[in-house]
Amino acid sequence: MDGTTLEAMRTALRGPVISPQDPEYNESRKIYNAMIDRRPAAIVRCSDAADVMEAVNFIRDNGLEVAVRGGGHSGPGFGLVEDGVTIDLSPMRWVRVDPTAKAARVGGGSQLGDLDHAAHGFGLATPAGVVSTTGVGGLTLGGGHGYLTRKYGLTADNLLAADVVLADGSFVTASETENQDLFWALRGGGGNFGIVTSFSFRLHPVDTVGVGVTVWPVDSTREVLRWYRDFIPQAPDDLNGFFALLTVPPGPPFPEEIHGHKMCGVVWCWTGDLDRLEETLAVVNQPGPPAFHFASPMPYPALNGMFDALIPAGLQWYWRGHFFDRITDEAMDVHIKYGESLPTDLSIMHLYPVDGAASRVDPDRTAWSYRDAVWSGVIAGVDPDPANAEAVKQWCVDYWEELQPQSMGAGYVNFMGAESQDRVRASYRGHYDRLAAIKRTYDPHNFFHANQNIEPAEQY
Incomplete structure (x- = not known):
């Protein structure tokens, strides 16, 4: 981008336009995954929807590449584009709660912690992830699952409306009554169809929840998994528990004698009667005595931020996922x-339940096409040292490839890396062609392609 083009962009927009010559450039191009190192020609921090519209028009008219950054948690680093322009929504970080309607409007640059905090003041919440620094936008557009999924469905199932800037720079609202085809596609179709500048969500009565953390020695994995695979599908919707393979971190609530030990475990969330928490989690003794078990009431936002300090931004990440x-x-x-061969202390495997309420939604109601899945699995190689990047990546790929024959043949788009177009298509099953047709309507030239890309259907 030449200086004249850069100055024209700065003149057109309210928010700052940051170039490689600016002192804040290197800081502003950082994303959650430090394994990704791309240098945009400019980073545009949009202050409102009008800024996003102007930025889209400017980038398109000047033939530049575009990427969109919300919370910056994209594993493949889709929020950055080499020599193009990143539209950074982080200044659009706000939440407005209507406690009477049990709904919230959320700015496109907001993080889950922003929504959790604002809604919690009214004893409300919506299903959304397990790390509070995750962007609301990317999580929702990919479908979104977390601690409340078995009780209240996917994040996308609780989306009421979205304000969207399209590839032609126009602004539309998508809902059950407006632009219904776009609304269908946004609920699981990723960032393929436009830039969502605000989301409206349905909220549910969630305040203090029961939290449990149970770990067993890693050599108990077979016994624990046999029990877990039978227990979760028949458990009440009020109980969510994701299975993990992990190295116990050196800190509370874990006792010092198990710090650094490889373990299998379950992280529990109970939205039922808190007086029944201990009784409900007494089942953890069934596969064998745990090495550690902790249970306590906890404010929901505290649960959703419980792992934030353990996995801050700036680590080396490589992840892939499967549905089971x-x-x-x-x-x-x-x-x-x-x-038994976790390559680093932060590398993990998680199995997140996506049954319960999420499984009872009509498969054709949204773009999310795996309503018959019981678990969404993710394998993540993680470490702070760039020297270990290849080792954690290879461990993840090998693990993923050996699990592939036991999976449903696809995975959650938010747990995909830079994978093949066939893999993207498989993640949408029979919905892909419908998504491609909607893509042709709203983005016929594939302007928004820095994503798990759905290519526009050809005109006939």
Whole structure:
């Protein structure tokens, strides 16, 4: 981008336009995953929807590449584009709660912690992730699952409306009554269709929840997984528990004698009667005595931010995911092999339940096409040292490839890396062609392609 073009962009926009010559450039191009190192020609920090419209028009008319950054948590780093322009929504970080309507409007640059905090003041929440620094936008557009999914569905299932800037620079609202095809696509179709400048969500009565953390020695993985695979699908919707392979971190609530030990475990969330928390979690003794078990009431935002300090921004990340409708004995063999060989202290494997309320939504109601999945799995190689980047990546890829025959053949788009177009298509099953047709309507030239890309259908 030449100086004249850069100055013209600065004149056109209210928010700052940051170039490689500016002292804040290197800081402003940082994203959650430090394994990604791209240098945009400019980073545009949009202050409002009008700024986003102007930025889209300017980038398109000047033939530049575009990327969109919300919370910056994209594993493949889709919020940055080499030599193009990143539209950074971080200044648009706000939440407005209507406690009477049990709804919230959320700015496109907001993080989950912003929504959790604002809604919690009214004893309300919506299903959304397990790390509070995750961007609301990326999570929602990919579908979104977390601690409340078995009780209240996906994040996208609770989306009421979205304000969207399209590739032609126009501004539209998508909902059940306006631009219904776009609204359908936004609920799971990723960032393919436009830039969402605000979201409206349905909220639910969630205040203090029961939290549990249970870990067993890693050599108990087979017994724990056998019990867990049978227990979760028949558990009440009020109980959510994601399974993990992990190295116990050196800090509370874990006792010092298990710090640094490889373990398998479950992180629990109970939205039922808190007086029944201990009774409900007494089942953790069934696969064998745990090495550690903790249970306590906790404000919901505290649960959703519980891992923030453990995995701050700036680590090396490489992740991939699978959907599972069952946990086979063969899959257990793979989990045991790679759980015993976690390459670094922060590398993990998680199985998140996506059954319960999420599974009872009509499969054709949204773009999310795996309503018959029971778990959404993610394998993540993580470490602060760039020297270990290749090692954690190879561990993740090998683990993922060995699990592939035991999976449903696809995974959650927010847990995908830089993978093939066939993998993207598989993640949408029979919905892909409908999504491609909607893409042709709203973005016929594939302007928004820095994503798990759905290519526009050809005109006939």
